[in-house]
Amino acid sequence: MQFKDIGVLAAVIMIVAMLVIPLPPWLLSFLIIINITLGLIVLLTAMNMQEALQFSIFPSLLLLLTLFRLGLNVSTTRAILTKGDAGGVVDTFGSFVTGGNVIVGLVVFVILIIIQFIVITKGAERVSEVAARFTLDAMPGKQMSIDADLNAGMISEVEARTRREKVSNEADFYGAMDGATKFVKGDAIAGIIIVIINLLVGIIIGIVQMGLPFAEAATKFSLLTVGDGIVSQIPALLISTATGIVVTRAASEGNLGSDITKQLLGQPKLLYIAAATILLLGLATPINDLLTIPIAAALAIGAYFMSQRTKESPEELKEIEEETETEELKSPDNVIGLLNIDPIEFEFGYGLIPLVDAMQGGDLLDRVVMIRRQLAIELGLVIPVVRIRDNIQLQPNEYRIKIKGSEMAKGELLLDHYLAMSPGGDDSIQGIETIEPSFGLPAKWITEDVKEDAEIQGYTVVDPPSVVSTHLTEVIRANAADLIGRQETQQLVEHVRETYPILVDELTPTPLSIGEIQKVLAKLLREHVSIRNLAMIFETLADYSKYTSDVDVLTEYVRQSLARQITGQYAAAGQTLKVLTVSGKVEKLIADHIQQTEQGNYLTIDPSQSQEIVETIAGEVERVSLMDQSPVILCSPAIRMYLRQLTERYFPQIPVLSYNELEASIEVQSIGVVDC
DSSP: OOHHHHHHHHHHHHHHHHTTSOOOHHHHHHHHHHHHHHHHHHHHHHHHOSSGGGGTTHHHHHHHHHHHHHHHHHHHHHHHHHHSOOOHHHHHIIIIITTTOHHHHHHHHHHHHIIIIIIIIHHHHHHHHHHHHHHHHHHHHHHHHHHHHHHTTSSOHHHHHHHHHHHHHHHHHHHHHHHHHHHHHHHHHHHHHHHHHHHHHHHHHHHHTSOOOHHHHHHHHHHHHHHHHHHHHHHHHHHHHHHHHHHHOOSOSSOHHHHHHHHHSOOHHHHHHHHHHHHHHHHHSSSOHHHHHHHHHHHHHHHHHHHHHHHHHHHHHHHHHHHHHHHHHHSHHHHHHTTOOOSEEEEEOGGGHHHHOGGGTOOHHHHHHHHHHHHHHHHSOOOOOEEEEEOTTSOTTEEEEEETTEEEEEEEOOTTSEEEEOOSSOOOOOOEEEEOTTTOOEEEEEOGGGHHHHHHTTOEEEOHHHHHHHHHHHHHHHTGGGGOOHHHHHHHHHHHHHHOHHHHHHHTTTTSOHHHHHHHHHHHHHTTOOOOOHHHHHHHHHHHTTTOOOHHHHHHHHHHHTHHHHHHHHSOTTOEEEEEEEOHHHHHHHHHTEEEETTEEEEOOOHHHHHHHHHHHHHHHHHHHHTTOOOOEEEOTTTHHHHHHHHTTTOTTSOEEEGGGSOTTOEEEEEEEEOO
């Protein structure tokens, strides 16, 4: 333990000892001065803090100081009642401060009690209750605001975590302050009771035990009691004032002194009015002009200098801003920051600002939050923050979506229109011809007055925010494999480690590194296989990584272990899975042209033969699409990944499954054959 820690523990132990061990008068005097000093330090600290959390230890400190003050009261009471002497400080406050007049001392003490108990303590208690309630009520809104700023790219993950922690600490602080103000209230009540006990019991002891006359006993113990009461109420008053300052600090940018001078004296015109009022008060009333004229002159002079400073401040601020910008441009960190690339960016022209601006009814930020949650559940991947920004280089109604700095999609919106997609057949609705950006379907931008007619005719009508959020969702889903890197994989591994530590320890760092696990997960995502069931994926990798380190082969084993998930992805329970099967001739052709090397296995089929297979698949896919069927290619496990490599460039959306990736209970129907 450090010396300061031992010092705090020793101070707490000393406070407890004061309650039971008699202290000599000189030590009592020393501790009373320490008590006043601590109260003054606490008050000055409260006045100079900029926000309440800068003095977060105050509730606990308030308890310790209250206990220290009560311990002193007990010690001084013991000294007064046993020896009739509580030290020089108590005697000084009892005789010098009160002028030796017991009545004056009692009046001063009662006034201090009224100020502390009724005015300051009562008000601070009420403010702390309201602040605690309002802070707790505002927590959900503050958390949502932080999430919105994070999704909009306005803040980083680290800053969001810091702001969330601050919100939580504020709630804890004001909740603690609500209870801590009861210490101050109880301390004031205890002070009153102790004074009454000292006064009455002291007179009785002076007469009965010390043999003093009533007048002498009353005078002696009254002065000691009043001195003890005042000397204890002064630090109590300082602490109460500090409590009131702490709980009333809100919406502040500086300490109490700077805020008072800035806000109270920040309008020179009002000071001129105050100066004129004071001057008239002296001239129109019998009040001595020598009192009012200097005050009015001081106010007028201060208002003049403040008005001159206000005129110069905008120019000074502009110069400071220019100097700051120049220094930032010279800073190496400014150049390094330009190298950062956001994983996902959404840029838009100035005409689409209402989509994002909540003041204009825009809800895109909330939609992005829902998109990230939806894709996290669907893909098992934590989607990075979407950086949303306007770009004056784009057309007013244009937007584009970037993945890791590369433009992946773009579109155009008409905010005062609706996008209507025809069900086919009659196309009589009037509108602006366009293409639906997410799926490339023919559509029209229609106005509000024809929206109802379009819906009656069976059109699918969506508003612009839904169009752009759907487009963003599809782009992220299609490029999910590019969003998972080693860092993201490490986070997923740590997430699994919380529940399955033994499994993770068996899998990584040996036999598989984070990079190899990342490649497996990326291959699954590239074929639209969710990686949410990480426990099963890691179990499979742990089992088969003992026999092979080929990422492609390991991916195939993982796909087979996810057979139930993959089957359910393309056919619901009780439904028949309709597939395009691969002929034995094509399977043999592919199997015969698999080249095995030290770097892995590759398909080395002749270009003319591969082109023939692709054309055959294209014809079958077109035929099946006319039947309103979603094509799925089914082949043997030995060639599945090679056939996928062959078709991925031409048919990225068509799944290629193997027999081992289907549940035994699923019914399969062949609706075409891939042959050559």
